[in-house]
Amino acid sequence: MITTIQYNSRKLQIDLLKPLDISIPMRASTSNVNAWYLDAPKIEPVKNGDWIATVKDGACINFNTIEFNPHAHGTHTECVGHITENVYSINQNLKQFFFLAEVITVAPEKLGEDFVISKKQLQFALGNKKRDAVVIRTMPNTTEKLSRQYSHTNPTYLLEAAALYLKQKDIKHLLIDLPSVDKEKDECRLLSHNAFWNTKGKLRLDATITELIYVPNHVEDGEYFLNLQIAPFENDASPSKPILYKVIN
Ligand SMILES: N[C@@H](CC(=O)c1ccccc1NC=O)C(=O)O
Numbered sequence: 258m259i260t261t262i263q264y265n266s267r268k269l270q271i272d273l274l275k276p277l278d279i280s281i282p283m284r285a286s287t288s289n290v291n292a293w294y295l296d297a298p299k300i301e302p303v304k305n306g307d308w309i310a311t312v313k314d315g316a317c318i319n320f321n322t323i324e325f326n327p328h329a330h331g332t333h334t335e336c337v338g339h340i341t342e343n344v345y346s347i348n349q350n351l352k353q354f355f356f357l358a359e360v361i362t363v364a365p366e367k368l369g370e371d372f373v374i375s376k377k378q379l380q381f382a383l384g385n386k387k388r389d390a391v392v393i394r395t396m397p398n399t400t401e402k403l404s405r406q407y408s409h410t411n412p413t414y415l416l417e418a419a420a421l422y423l424k425q426k427d428i429k430h431l432l433i434d435l436p437s438v439d440k441e442k443d444e445c446r447l448l449s450h451n452a453f454w455n456t457k458g459k460l461r462l463d464a465t466i467t468e469l470i471y472v473p474n475h476v477e478d479g480e481y482f483l484n485l486q487i488a489p490f491e492n493d494a495s496p497s498k499p500i501l502y503k504v505i506n
Pocket residue numbers: 293328436437438439440441442443444445446447
C-alpha cells in the first residue's frame with residue numbers, strides 16, 4: 258500500500274503496510290519500564306462485593322480500571338505544560354500527527370559521573386538535514402530498555418546546548434529512548450526541557466518531547482515519516498504511540 262506524499266517540493270513514498278512501532282507497551286507488571294520512583298502500573302478488574310468484572314470469574318465482560326503515570330510508565334508525549342505554571346494540554350497543542358523525521362543513533366559521552374548527548378553528536382548525525390522530528394536511539398540498545406527500572410540510576414540525558422541546537426534547527430518533535438531529556442536529579446533546573454521549549458522567550462507550544470520510546474535494532478538510521486498519536490487526555494502529557502514509515506525513495 259504505497260502512498261506518495263508531496264512534502265514541500267519533494268515527492269516521498271512510504272509503504273503503509275510496513276509500520277514500525279517505536280512505543281513501549283504498558284503492562285501491569287513490576288517488569289514494566291519504570292522511572293520517577295513510582296510503583297508499577299495497575300490494570301485490575303472492577304469489583305463490587307463478590308462480583309469481579311472478568312469473564313473468567315463469571316461476568317459477561319472484562320472491565321478493567323487502569324492506574325498509571327504517563328511520565329513514569331511508558332512511551333509518552335509531553336508539551337511545555339510539563340514545566341509551566343500555566344496548564345497547557347498536549348491534546349490542545351499537538352494538532353498534526355504526520356511529520357518528516359530522522360532516526361539517529363548516538364553513543365552517550367561520559368561527562369564526570371554522567372553520560373550525556375552533546376550538541377556535537379547531534380550536529381554530526383543531522384548535518385544539514387531539515388526535519389520536523391528527530392528520533393534519538395541511544396547505545397547500547399537492547400530489549401532490556403522495555404523493562405528497565407530507571408529510578409535512582411542517573412540515566413543519560415541531553416546537554417542544554419544539544420537541546421538548544423534542536424530548537425535552533427526548528428525541530429518540533431524530539432523523541433528519545435530515555436525517561437527524560439534532563440538529568441534525573443538536577444534540582445529541577447530542567448535545562449534541556451527549558452531550552453527546547455524556549456521558556457525564556459516565546460513558548461514553543463507546538464513542540465513536543467516524547468520519552469521512553471524503544472527503537473528496535475532492525476530500524477535503520479535514516480529518513481522516515483512519523484505518525485505521532487496520543488491518547489486524548491487533557492493533561493501536560495499522554496501515553497503515545499509513535500509509528501515510523503521508512504521513506505522508500
Ligand atoms: N529532575 C527533577 C525531577 C524531574 O525531572 C521529574 C520528576 C518527576 C517526574 C518527571 C520528571 N521529569 C521528567 O521529565 C528533580 O531533580 O527533581
